[in-house]
Amino acid sequence: MRILIIAPRVTELRVIPVPLGLAYISARMKRDGNEVFWLNLNHHSDDMEKLVRQAMCLHDPDIVATGGMYLYLEFTRAAFVMARRAKPDVIRLTGGSALTAEPELFMNYTGADIGVIGEGEKTVSELLKALPDISVGDLADISGIIYRNHAGELVRTRNRAPCKNLDDYPWPDFEGFDYEHTISEYQNISDFSVFAASVLDRPRMIPLITSRACPYNCTFCFHTSDRRYTERPLDDVFAELDYHVKKYRANFIVILDEVFCPGSARLTEFCERIKPYGLKWWSQSHVNMYCADRLNTMREAGCVGTSYGIESMSDKVLESMKKHNKASIVSATLQHTYDSRLDIQGNLIFGDRAETVETAEESLTWWENNLHLGVNLTMLALYPRSEMYANAVDKGIVRDPPGFIKAGCPIVNAGSMSDEDFAALRVRVQISNLIRYYCRITGYSPDEGRSTFHGSLYRLSAVCPHCGASSEYRNVALPFDSNSTFFLACRECYRRFAPPLFKNSMDISRLDERTDLAGKLIEKGDINQVEDICRRNLRRFPFHDTSLYLMGKILLMRGNRDRAFSAAHLAAIQNPAKPEHLELLADTAPDGFVGRAGRVLRKHAEWLRESGIKGVTFVAP
Secondary structure (H helix, E strand, C coil): EEEEEEECCEEEEEEECCCHHHHHHHHHHHHCCCCCEEHHHHCCCCCCHHHHHHHHHHEEEEEEEECCHHHHHHHHHHHHHHHHHHHCCCEEEECCCCHCCHHHHHHHHHHCCEECCCCCCCCHHHHHCCCCCCCCCCCCCCCCEEEEECCCEEEEECCCCCCCCHHHHHHCCCCCCCCHHHHHHHCHHHHHHHHHHHHHHCCEEEEEEEEEEECCCCHHHHHHCCCCCCEEHHHHHHHHHHHHHHCCCCCEEEEECCCCCCHHHHHHHHHHHHHHHEEEEEEECCCCCCCCHHHHHHHHCCEEEEEEEEEEHHHHHHHHCCCCCHHHHHHHHHHCCCCCCCCEEEEEEEECCCCCCHHHHHHHHHHHCCCHHCCEEEEEECCCCCCCHHHHHHCCCCCCCHHHHHHHCCCCCCCCCCCCCCCCCHHHHHHHHHCEEEEEEEEEEEEEEECCCCCCEEEEEEEECCCCEEEEEEEECCCCCCCCCCEEECCCCCCCCEEEEEEECCEEEEEEEEHHHHHHHHHCCCCHHHHHHHHHHHHCCCCHHHHHHHHHHHHCCCHHHHHHHHHHHHHHHHHHHHHHHHHHHHHCCCCHHHHHHHHHHHHHHHHHHHCCCCCCECCCC
16 A cells, blocks of 8 residues: 655754654555655645645555654644545544544544554554455454544454564664654754763764563553563664664664663673664663663763653652652662763652642752752643543543643643642742753854754853863754753763853844943932833843843832742743842742742852853854
């Protein structure tokens, strides 16, 4: 059969990821002899409907396929509508985590004809072999799908058991995705902040999976592949790696297993086999599985960092989440990782059913005392089919599940906290997230190259705030938004830090001159004239941080603390590396739980001054 796969256009990330689910499905389709064509929307700037129509006319597919996370719910619906306009009888096939979590909702909203639930390789293979001989409405004998019968009703077939032998599956089809174009034209060292790939000037990153599923059952998580943890034979893993190194000149490997190498023997063998390649790599796993010896072995084999599911530093909350660990173990593992000169990626998430002001304070106090570890703060999200989500639906907290999912699963209070305390916790997390481990920039200039995707590139040198080493970086794409996730990794210790250097959408030098004058006037008490200058600046550039900061000072002088806090918060968002912005935010923060963030804001402001960091440097456009 002829199949057109449409890869969604990624707008929420600076990097274009490979849709691995679609890539694995595509590989299986091709191995079975089907003709498979891709439309990777990330490689085109034209209108989506125009591109879909052109692809449909060019390839005349029998099936159009796409899918993925719930973030792509609206995209999937639009893609199927556009495909049907071009060819009214084309079969619409979908799958992925969103469909698996809520099959009926996803099918009804997107208009799909067939949905593949769970792992899709064997299901799609069986489905495509059957379709030439039977209609879409007669698929009751195919396991692991949901489809529309001849009456238009949704029918769900029996579940398909997970595959026990992962080497039965072909390697993912990167070629169909046109990954060479992605890796050559779009990848940049600042795109891979999470993976510390900036240890290389030109990372050619390849994602790799060595196992599937996760043996744990955390209350906030949902596993598309069920809980049957299955590992690929390492011979198959390294055969795939050989292929990627030869074809794509890969030099950085991101291992996307949910739990990487829980067994010591497998990890030792993996490290022994990957070390001769001279590659850099990154992985993620459970904190209970890592100790100093394992971490040192990984670093010697080229590992630059690892991600952990941290979630909380309260034993009460960890037990409620079913994390199967203790705060003391988490803390020790993170420090071992840091001491092993590896980067750390992990989150503290707030809002579990057992969360209280006291448990949140436990986590936040630990975080404030361990800023060097680089742990992120976020609120708990309710993912469909997770235990937390089901509980929220049962209690009526999520009253309209379809509307909730279509809205992108917004943050809601699904725990035991009062709405007032929950709102205060969200504000505390927001302002605490302004604190980053900044480096000192010792030089920057435009680089010779230019990116099709990012435009101008830069070279810069920086001093690591962790180990004090100096590193030079090439081909850096500076983001415009100073609230973006933008990190570089030290070339010596691999730990990440935030460069206080960003582009600006307009030349603000004239605005800075005016606010310099306003700063002198405010010292003389001429706040009316200062306010006039700041308002004129903000009309031209609504997010000018110095004008917002001065407005906050004026409002505080007039006794309007709430509005002063809002202005200070906006100023700090735009320039989070400026000590005085953080101090004003601390001075204006509400009393009580939120106000306790003032201690870490003031401490961080003092550290910035001692480190010689006076704020974000904005590079003129």
